[in-house]
Amino acid sequence: xxxxxxxxxxxxxxxxxxxxxxxxxxxxxxxxxxxxxxxxxxxxxxxxxxxxxxxxxxxxxxxx
Amino acid sequence: xxxxxxxxxxxxxxxxxxxxxxxxxxxxxxxxxxxxxxxxxxxxxxxxxxxxxxxxxxxxxxxxxxxxxxxxxxxxxxxxxxxxxxxxxxxxxxxxxxxxxxxxxxxxxxxxxxxxxxxxxxxxxxxxxxxxxxxxxxxxxxxxxxxxxxxxxxxxxxxxxxxxxxxxxxxxxxxxxxxxxxxxxxxxxxxxxxxxxxxxxxxxxxxxxxxxxxxxxxxxxxxxxxxxxxxxxxxxxxxxxxxxxxxxxxxxxxxxxxxxxxxxxxxxxxxxxxxxxxxxxxxxxx
Numbered sequence: 001x002x003x004x005x006x007x008x009x010x011x012x013x014x015x016x017x018x019x020x021x022x023x024x025x026x027x028x029x030x031x032x033x034x035x036x037x038x039x040x041x042x043x044x045x046x047x048x049x050x051x052x053x054x055x056x057x058x059x060x061x062x063x064x
Numbered sequence: 065x066x067x068x069x070x071x072x073x074x075x076x077x078x079x080x081x082x083x084x085x086x087x088x089x090x091x092x093x094x095x096x097x098x099x100x101x102x103x104x105x106x107x108x109x110x111x112x113x114x115x116x117x118x119x120x121x122x123x124x125x126x127x128x129x130x131x132x133x134x135x136x137x138x139x140x141x142x143x144x145x146x147x148x149x150x151x152x153x154x155x156x157x158x159x160x161x162x163x164x165x166x167x168x169x170x171x172x173x174x175x176x177x178x179x180x181x182x183x184x185x186x187x188x189x190x191x192x193x194x195x196x197x198x199x200x201x202x203x204x205x206x207x208x209x210x211x212x213x214x215x216x217x218x219x220x221x222x223x224x225x226x227x228x229x230x231x232x233x234x235x236x237x238x239x240x241x242x243x244x245x246x247x248x249x250x251x252x253x254x255x256x257x258x259x260x261x262x263x264x265x266x267x268x269x270x271x272x273x274x275x276x277x278x279x280x281x282x283x284x285x286x287x288x289x290x291x292x293x294x295x296x297x298x299x300x301x302x303x304x305x306x307x308x309x310x311x312x313x314x315x316x317x318x319x320x321x322x323x324x325x326x327x328x329x330x331x332x333x334x335x336x337x338x339x340x341x342x343x344x345x346x347x348x349x350x
Contacts, residue, residue, distance in 0.1 A: 016103060019102050020099060020126070023116075023118050023122040023125065024111065025107040025108075025112075025125055026107055026110075045116035045117075047116035047311035047312055052313065
Protein backbone atom coordinates (compact mmCIF):
# COMPACT_ATOMS: atom_id res chain seq x y z
CA UNK A 1 0.00 0.00 0.00
CA UNK A 2 1.48 3.30 -1.08
CA UNK A 3 0.11 6.69 -0.21
CA UNK A 4 0.85 9.95 -1.98
CA UNK A 5 -0.40 13.52 -1.98
CA UNK A 6 -2.79 14.58 -4.72
CA UNK A 7 -3.53 18.11 -5.88
CA UNK A 8 -6.90 19.64 -6.74
CA UNK A 9 -5.62 22.04 -9.37
CA UNK A 10 -8.58 24.45 -9.30
CA UNK A 11 -7.95 25.27 -5.64
CA UNK A 12 -4.16 25.80 -5.87
CA UNK A 13 -3.04 29.44 -5.80
CA UNK A 14 0.70 28.75 -6.13
CA UNK A 15 1.67 30.12 -2.70
CA UNK A 16 4.48 27.51 -2.40
CA UNK A 17 3.88 26.89 1.34
CA UNK A 18 3.61 23.14 0.64
CA UNK A 19 6.99 23.16 -1.13
CA UNK A 20 8.63 24.76 1.91
CA UNK A 21 7.13 22.24 4.33
CA UNK A 22 7.83 18.99 2.49
CA UNK A 23 10.61 16.96 4.17
CA UNK A 24 11.55 15.23 0.94
CA UNK A 25 13.41 16.97 -1.87
CA UNK A 26 12.13 17.47 -5.41
CA UNK A 27 8.67 16.03 -4.62
CA UNK A 28 6.63 19.18 -5.14
CA UNK A 29 7.70 21.31 -8.08
CA UNK A 30 6.49 24.77 -9.02
CA UNK A 31 5.29 25.12 -12.60
CA UNK A 32 6.00 28.68 -13.74
CA UNK A 33 3.66 28.51 -16.75
CA UNK A 34 0.49 27.69 -14.79
CA UNK A 35 1.62 29.24 -11.45
CA UNK A 36 0.58 26.03 -9.68
CA UNK A 37 2.46 23.19 -8.00
CA UNK A 38 2.95 19.68 -9.38
CA UNK A 39 3.48 16.56 -7.28
CA UNK A 40 5.83 13.74 -8.20
CA UNK A 41 3.86 10.78 -6.80
CA UNK A 42 6.76 8.38 -7.26
CA UNK A 43 8.86 10.33 -4.77
CA UNK A 44 6.11 11.29 -2.28
CA UNK A 45 6.16 9.37 1.03
CA UNK A 46 2.58 10.35 1.86
CA UNK A 47 3.33 12.01 5.23
CA UNK A 48 0.66 14.66 4.70
CA UNK A 49 2.62 17.67 6.01
CA UNK A 50 1.69 19.62 2.86
CA UNK A 51 -1.98 18.84 3.54
CA UNK A 52 -1.74 20.20 7.10
CA UNK A 53 -0.20 23.52 5.99
CA UNK A 54 -2.16 24.20 2.76
CA UNK A 55 -4.33 27.30 3.37
CA UNK A 56 -6.70 26.47 0.49
CA UNK A 57 -7.29 22.74 1.18
CA UNK A 58 -6.01 21.98 -2.29
CA UNK A 59 -4.13 18.83 -1.27
CA UNK A 60 -5.10 15.46 0.13
CA UNK A 61 -3.34 12.16 0.74
CA UNK A 62 -4.79 9.05 -0.87
CA UNK A 63 -3.80 5.53 -1.79
CA UNK A 64 -2.09 5.13 -5.14
CA UNK B 65 35.03 22.62 -4.23
CA UNK B 66 34.12 25.14 -6.84
CA UNK B 67 31.68 25.14 -9.69
CA UNK B 68 33.69 23.38 -12.47
CA UNK B 69 34.16 20.29 -10.26
CA UNK B 70 30.44 19.60 -10.53
CA UNK B 71 30.51 19.68 -14.32
CA UNK B 72 30.54 16.43 -16.32
CA UNK B 73 33.66 15.70 -18.38
CA UNK B 74 33.00 15.76 -22.15
CA UNK B 75 31.93 12.34 -23.48
CA UNK B 76 30.52 11.14 -20.14
CA UNK B 77 27.11 12.83 -20.34
CA UNK B 78 25.37 9.64 -21.49
CA UNK B 79 26.51 7.36 -18.67
CA UNK B 80 25.97 9.76 -15.75
CA UNK B 81 22.79 9.18 -13.71
CA UNK B 82 19.84 11.38 -14.73
CA UNK B 83 19.78 13.02 -11.27
CA UNK B 84 23.38 14.17 -11.69
CA UNK B 85 22.73 15.56 -15.15
CA UNK B 86 19.72 17.38 -13.75
CA UNK B 87 21.90 18.78 -10.95
CA UNK B 88 24.50 20.12 -13.40
CA UNK B 89 21.84 21.65 -15.64
CA UNK B 90 19.43 23.01 -13.01
CA UNK B 91 21.43 23.01 -9.77
CA UNK B 92 21.67 25.98 -7.41
CA UNK B 93 25.44 26.52 -7.64
CA UNK B 94 26.39 30.14 -8.07
CA UNK B 95 22.83 31.31 -8.59
CA UNK B 96 22.08 32.67 -5.12
CA UNK B 97 18.82 30.80 -4.70
CA UNK B 98 16.99 30.79 -1.37
CA UNK B 99 14.12 28.99 0.32
CA UNK B 100 11.57 30.92 -1.76
CA UNK B 101 12.99 29.40 -4.95
CA UNK B 102 12.53 25.78 -3.79
CA UNK B 103 10.60 23.72 -6.30
CA UNK B 104 12.00 25.67 -9.25
CA UNK B 105 15.46 24.05 -9.30
CA UNK B 106 17.14 20.71 -8.62
CA UNK B 107 17.86 20.59 -4.89
CA UNK B 108 21.16 19.68 -3.25
CA UNK B 109 19.53 16.76 -1.40
CA UNK B 110 18.41 13.63 -3.23
CA UNK B 111 15.83 11.10 -2.07
CA UNK B 112 16.81 10.10 1.49
CA UNK B 113 15.82 7.20 3.76
CA UNK B 114 14.41 9.23 6.69
CA UNK B 115 10.87 8.57 7.92
CA UNK B 116 7.78 10.21 6.42
CA UNK B 117 7.06 13.52 8.12
CA UNK B 118 10.54 13.80 9.66
CA UNK B 119 11.13 17.29 11.05
CA UNK B 120 14.88 16.76 10.87
CA UNK B 121 14.78 16.04 7.13
CA UNK B 122 12.77 19.21 6.60
CA UNK B 123 15.28 21.23 8.66
CA UNK B 124 18.22 19.89 6.65
CA UNK B 125 16.48 20.55 3.36
CA UNK B 126 15.67 24.15 4.31
CA UNK B 127 19.10 24.78 5.86
CA UNK B 128 20.91 23.54 2.73
CA UNK B 129 18.63 25.64 0.52
CA UNK B 130 19.52 28.72 2.62
CA UNK B 131 23.31 28.45 2.30
CA UNK B 132 24.59 31.67 0.72
CA UNK B 133 27.40 30.01 -1.22
CA UNK B 134 26.80 26.25 -1.53
CA UNK B 135 29.66 25.49 -3.96
CA UNK B 136 32.22 26.84 -1.46
CA UNK B 137 30.69 25.25 1.62
CA UNK B 138 31.88 22.13 3.41
CA UNK B 139 29.40 20.45 5.72
CA UNK B 140 30.63 18.45 8.70
CA UNK B 141 28.14 15.93 10.01
CA UNK B 142 28.07 13.48 12.85
CA UNK B 143 26.44 10.18 13.71
CA UNK B 144 22.66 10.17 14.00
CA UNK B 145 19.61 10.43 11.79
CA UNK B 146 21.22 13.38 9.97
CA UNK B 147 24.15 11.18 8.89
CA UNK B 148 21.71 9.11 6.80
CA UNK B 149 20.99 12.19 4.66
CA UNK B 150 24.55 13.28 3.89
CA UNK B 151 25.40 10.49 1.44
CA UNK B 152 22.60 11.94 -0.69
CA UNK B 153 23.80 15.56 -0.48
CA UNK B 154 25.59 17.20 -3.42
CA UNK B 155 27.98 19.19 -1.22
CA UNK B 156 31.39 18.37 0.12
CA UNK B 157 30.73 16.76 3.45
CA UNK B 158 32.57 14.88 6.15
CA UNK B 159 31.22 12.27 8.52
CA UNK B 160 33.21 12.61 11.73
CA UNK B 161 33.33 10.42 14.81
CA UNK B 162 30.35 10.81 17.11
CA UNK B 163 30.75 14.13 18.92
CA UNK B 164 33.95 15.16 17.13
CA UNK B 165 32.28 17.32 14.51
CA UNK B 166 33.31 20.74 15.83
CA UNK B 167 36.94 19.68 16.37
CA UNK B 168 37.09 18.38 12.78
CA UNK B 169 35.45 21.56 11.50
CA UNK B 170 37.93 23.76 13.39
CA UNK B 171 40.91 22.09 11.76
CA UNK B 172 39.21 22.10 8.39
CA UNK B 173 38.46 25.81 8.56
CA UNK B 174 42.09 26.62 9.45
CA UNK B 175 43.41 24.39 6.65
CA UNK B 176 41.05 25.97 4.11
CA UNK B 177 42.20 29.42 5.24
CA UNK B 178 45.83 28.44 4.54
CA UNK B 179 45.06 26.72 1.24
CA UNK B 180 42.69 29.41 -0.12
CA UNK B 181 43.80 32.63 1.61
CA UNK B 182 41.94 34.93 -0.78
CA UNK B 183 38.68 32.96 -1.04
CA UNK B 184 35.81 32.54 1.40
CA UNK B 185 35.21 28.91 2.31
CA UNK B 186 32.36 28.28 4.72
CA UNK B 187 32.44 25.39 7.15
CA UNK B 188 29.04 24.44 8.53
CA UNK B 189 28.48 21.78 11.18
CA UNK B 190 25.08 20.09 10.95
CA UNK B 191 24.58 17.53 13.72
CA UNK B 192 21.85 16.19 15.93
CA UNK B 193 21.18 17.05 19.55
CA UNK B 194 23.02 13.98 20.85
CA UNK B 195 26.23 14.91 19.01
CA UNK B 196 26.01 18.61 19.86
CA UNK B 197 24.63 18.78 23.38
CA UNK B 198 25.58 15.45 24.96
CA UNK B 199 28.48 13.51 23.49
CA UNK B 200 30.20 16.37 21.67
CA UNK B 201 29.43 19.24 24.06
CA UNK B 202 33.10 19.33 25.06
CA UNK B 203 34.33 19.85 21.48
CA UNK B 204 31.48 22.22 20.64
CA UNK B 205 32.17 24.45 23.65
CA UNK B 206 35.93 24.44 23.09
CA UNK B 207 35.46 25.51 19.46
CA UNK B 208 33.37 28.44 20.72
CA UNK B 209 35.99 29.33 23.37
CA UNK B 210 38.68 29.41 20.67
CA UNK B 211 36.41 31.65 18.54
CA UNK B 212 36.67 29.34 15.53
CA UNK B 213 34.84 30.87 12.58
CA UNK B 214 32.41 28.04 11.97
CA UNK B 215 28.63 27.76 12.02
CA UNK B 216 27.12 25.07 14.24
CA UNK B 217 23.57 23.98 13.45
CA UNK B 218 21.88 21.66 15.92
CA UNK B 219 18.90 19.63 14.68
CA UNK B 220 17.04 19.24 17.93
CA UNK B 221 14.70 16.24 17.76
CA UNK B 222 14.82 15.85 21.55
CA UNK B 223 15.89 12.18 21.55
CA UNK B 224 18.40 9.66 20.24
CA UNK B 225 15.99 8.80 17.46
CA UNK B 226 18.28 6.65 15.33
CA UNK B 227 18.95 4.04 18.02
CA UNK B 228 15.39 3.41 19.11
CA UNK B 229 14.56 6.39 21.31
CA UNK B 230 16.82 7.02 24.30
CA UNK B 231 16.46 10.27 26.22
CA UNK B 232 19.00 12.97 25.39
CA UNK B 233 20.04 16.13 27.21
CA UNK B 234 17.57 17.97 24.99
CA UNK B 235 14.51 15.85 25.90
CA UNK B 236 12.04 17.67 28.08
CA UNK B 237 11.39 16.67 31.68
CA UNK B 238 8.93 13.79 31.95
CA UNK B 239 9.44 12.63 28.37
CA UNK B 240 8.66 8.91 28.03
CA UNK B 241 10.36 7.17 25.11
CA UNK B 242 10.85 3.56 24.03
CA UNK B 243 14.19 3.31 25.84
CA UNK B 244 13.31 5.78 28.62
CA UNK B 245 10.21 4.16 30.14
CA UNK B 246 10.29 5.93 33.51
CA UNK B 247 10.40 9.40 31.98
CA UNK B 248 13.21 11.92 32.00
CA UNK B 249 14.06 13.13 35.50
CA UNK B 250 15.62 16.54 34.82
CA UNK B 251 14.73 19.48 32.55
CA UNK B 252 15.97 20.42 29.09
CA UNK B 253 19.14 22.50 29.03
CA UNK B 254 19.15 25.83 27.18
CA UNK B 255 22.08 25.55 24.78
CA UNK B 256 21.39 28.96 23.10
CA UNK B 257 22.15 30.63 26.46
CA UNK B 258 25.27 28.50 26.86
CA UNK B 259 26.38 29.51 23.35
CA UNK B 260 25.81 33.16 24.13
CA UNK B 261 27.91 32.93 27.30
CA UNK B 262 30.60 30.91 25.53
CA UNK B 263 31.25 33.68 23.03
CA UNK B 264 29.12 33.02 19.93
CA UNK B 265 28.63 36.16 17.85
CA UNK B 266 25.23 35.04 16.63
CA UNK B 267 22.79 32.64 18.26
CA UNK B 268 19.34 31.72 16.98
CA UNK B 269 16.69 29.18 17.91
CA UNK B 270 14.00 28.61 15.34
CA UNK B 271 12.14 25.81 13.59
CA UNK B 272 11.16 24.66 10.09
CA UNK B 273 7.61 25.86 10.79
CA UNK B 274 8.96 29.30 9.78
CA UNK B 275 11.00 28.66 6.61
CA UNK B 276 11.79 32.34 5.98
CA UNK B 277 13.01 32.87 9.56
CA UNK B 278 15.14 29.74 9.25
CA UNK B 279 16.63 31.01 5.98
CA UNK B 280 17.43 34.40 7.50
CA UNK B 281 19.06 32.76 10.53
CA UNK B 282 21.23 30.41 8.44
CA UNK B 283 22.33 33.18 6.06
CA UNK B 284 23.20 35.53 8.90
CA UNK B 285 25.03 32.78 10.78
CA UNK B 286 27.18 31.80 7.79
CA UNK B 287 28.02 35.40 6.86
CA UNK B 288 28.86 36.37 10.45
CA UNK B 289 31.00 33.24 10.86
CA UNK B 290 33.13 34.41 7.90
CA UNK B 291 34.12 37.70 9.50
CA UNK B 292 33.28 37.88 13.19
CA UNK B 293 33.24 34.62 15.13
CA UNK B 294 31.45 31.37 15.90
CA UNK B 295 27.70 31.15 15.35
CA UNK B 296 25.08 28.73 16.59
CA UNK B 297 21.58 27.81 15.40
CA UNK B 298 19.17 25.43 17.09
CA UNK B 299 16.36 24.03 14.97
CA UNK B 300 13.48 22.24 16.69
CA UNK B 301 12.72 19.20 14.52
CA UNK B 302 10.13 16.91 16.15
CA UNK B 303 10.40 13.17 15.52
CA UNK B 304 7.09 11.46 14.67
CA UNK B 305 8.53 7.94 14.97
CA UNK B 306 9.82 8.17 18.56
CA UNK B 307 7.35 10.69 19.94
CA UNK B 308 4.46 8.65 18.49
CA UNK B 309 2.49 11.32 16.71
CA UNK B 310 1.18 11.21 13.16
CA UNK B 311 3.62 12.32 10.43
CA UNK B 312 1.38 15.16 9.25
CA UNK B 313 1.41 16.71 12.75
CA UNK B 314 5.08 17.76 12.77
CA UNK B 315 4.51 21.41 11.88
CA UNK B 316 1.22 21.83 13.81
CA UNK B 317 3.05 20.41 16.86
CA UNK B 318 5.78 23.07 16.64
CA UNK B 319 3.12 25.78 16.39
CA UNK B 320 1.26 24.32 19.36
CA UNK B 321 4.46 24.32 21.42
CA UNK B 322 5.04 27.95 20.51
CA UNK B 323 1.55 28.76 21.82
CA UNK B 324 2.14 26.78 25.01
CA UNK B 325 5.43 28.59 25.57
CA UNK B 326 7.53 25.40 25.67
CA UNK B 327 9.45 26.53 22.59
CA UNK B 328 10.47 30.07 21.72
CA UNK B 329 12.08 31.53 18.64
CA UNK B 330 15.15 33.44 19.82
CA UNK B 331 17.82 35.52 18.20
CA UNK B 332 20.92 37.07 19.74
CA UNK B 333 23.33 39.22 17.74
CA UNK B 334 26.49 40.54 19.39
CA UNK B 335 27.40 44.22 18.93
CA UNK B 336 30.27 43.43 16.57
CA UNK B 337 28.07 41.11 14.49
CA UNK B 338 25.36 43.78 14.33
CA UNK B 339 27.90 46.31 13.03
CA UNK B 340 28.99 43.78 10.39
CA UNK B 341 25.37 43.12 9.34
CA UNK B 342 24.74 46.88 9.09
CA UNK B 343 27.81 47.30 6.88
CA UNK B 344 26.57 44.46 4.62
CA UNK B 345 23.16 46.14 4.40
CA UNK B 346 24.73 49.47 3.46
CA UNK B 347 26.93 47.84 0.81
CA UNK B 348 23.85 46.15 -0.64
CA UNK B 349 21.94 49.45 -0.87
CA UNK B 350 24.79 51.09 -2.76
